[in-house]
Amino acid sequence: MWGVEDSLNELATLARTAGAQVMGTLIQRLPHPDPLTYVGKGKAQELRDQVQQLNCSLAIFDHELSPNQQRALEKLLNVRVVDRTALILDIFAQHARTREGRLQVELAQLEYRLPRLAGREVEYTRQGGGSRGAGAGSAGGAIGVRGPGETRLEIDRRRIRSRIAELKDEIEEVRSQRALHRQQRIAQAIPVVAVVGYTNAGKSTLFNALTEAGVLAENKLFATLDPITRHIVLPGNQEALITDTVGFIQKLPTRLIAAFRATLEEVIEADLLLQVVDISHENAIEQSETVNEVLEELDAHDKPEVTALNKIDLLDDPAGIDISLYPNAVPVSALRQEGLDALLQKLAEVLASSMDHVQVVI
Ligand code: GDP
Missing domain, CATH: 1.10.287 (Helix Hairpins)
Structure with missing residues (x-):
């Protein structure tokens, strides 16, 4: 189960990914969120004291705030206030x-x-013909420029x-x-491998390491591919297109899933999914389950899958991991470029056996 602490830890990771320095966290438990300040007035004051003490310039809330709550909190705390959705959007914008x-x-x-x-609205002054009581002279300079009463x-x-x-x-x-x-x-009939995984699992690092390990020279045919898709050759001369995807997040707001469906289209279209799991993370299983849930929502969970159990360099006992918990799992360290040959080999095997069952319709 994901607790409040897990969720806040994830928020802190996301904040760091977005370039923030995390100064502290605060938890509030309420039966219902306060309609005006979300956390309640007393907690908001406590938060204001912390914000001042630690000299923070930003407060991030782990839940979507209503526009009114956001404004009320900004006024109370006297710093910029963003919520989880805005933070995730910021990261997506960077990535x-x-x-x-x-x-x-x-x-x-x-x-x-x-x-x-x-x-x-109060912050804006009414323009154009809106000042109905005013004489024609005062609004005359804007004729033809502004809409009436806008x-x-x-x-x-x-x-x-x-x-x-x-x-x-x-x-x-x-x-x-x-x-x-x-x-x-x-x-x-060039199969497509989509790299999926929880945010921070090491997808980009692995994607780069793999394409370096198995790249084919620039191919004109694919010169128009977007920059996150590359053409590689797997063992046994099996060609594949490998494509990176945006990271999955536990509390990804539903409307962001809809907005990013197109970005995840590579996943829907892929012949094989390469799921990257940060096996050194204490919530590795939960993170992988979250990814699987999103894959299910995308109707992509039945695809053949290979799992890269990443960051084994951080484990005390890499030999002790239970690879049977994940489909076609290969332990790797993307950072140290360890286990990549075995992973490429596994990709080739699974792809070859799945392609036998795939009918290519032209
Ligand atoms: P993404 O969000 O899944 O694309 O993850 P990144 O590739 O950006 O990696 C997230 C962080 O994990 C970065 O700080 C990487 O340097 C680090 N990382 C990635 N792979 C490994 C690994 O095999 N070992 C260790 N120790 N760190 C890794």
Whole structure:
């Protein structure tokens, strides 16, 4: 079971990933969240004292705050307040490498921001014909520029909505191009391996180590692939495309899953999943279960799978790990480049046996 502490530890890891220095954590247990301050006024004051003492510039809450709660807390604490969703969006923004990924992140950020503009109306001065009592002279300079009675807030909202619509169109376009690449791949029957795993498990490190260990020279045909997909050759001369994916997180807000479905499309389309597990982590099993749950949601849990039990260099007794708990598991250290040959070998084996059962429809 994931407790409050686990969740907060994960939040701290995420905060560090986003570049923050974690000064301290505070837990509040309430039967119901306080509608105004989420943690309750007394706790908020305690938090304010800590924030001042430790000279913090940011407070991160492990739960989605309503726009009102966020504002009330910022006022009380006198520092910027963000919630888990905003933090995850920030990390995604730092990690989005493909065009589609970046579009998806911007879309999710704007959708998150839109309702949060509300209520700030007081901060904006009414513009244009809004000041109905004023004489024509005072508003004359803005004729033809501003809409009648439109506030700054309305203008911002309208801009965001039109950008959201634009982004959705662009995403559709990128998707159809991607579908084209996929058709090319299917036609050539080059299997796709998607690297999945919990955030911080070592996916990127392993992805880089593996592609260095087994890369094929730049292939013109795939020059248009997005930068997170590479063409490799496995033992037995089996070619494959290997693709990195965004990290899975235990409390990934559902609407972010929807926004990132396209980023996870590689997973849905993959022939084989390479799940990276940080075997040195005390919650390795739970983290892997979380990944499996998301895979299930994506309807991708029935795919052949290989597990890289990563970070064995951190274990006192690497020989003592129970590899039978995970499908086709190979212990590795991506950092020290250990176990990679065995992993490539396993990928080739599982791929070869699964491809026997796959009918390629062209
Ligand atoms: P990702 O979030 O899954 O892509 O994880 P990263 O590849 O960014 O790795 C997360 C952290 O774990 C980084 O600090 C890596 O240096 C570290 N790491 C990755 N693989 C290993 C490993 O085999 N051993 C150790 N000790 N650290 C590792």
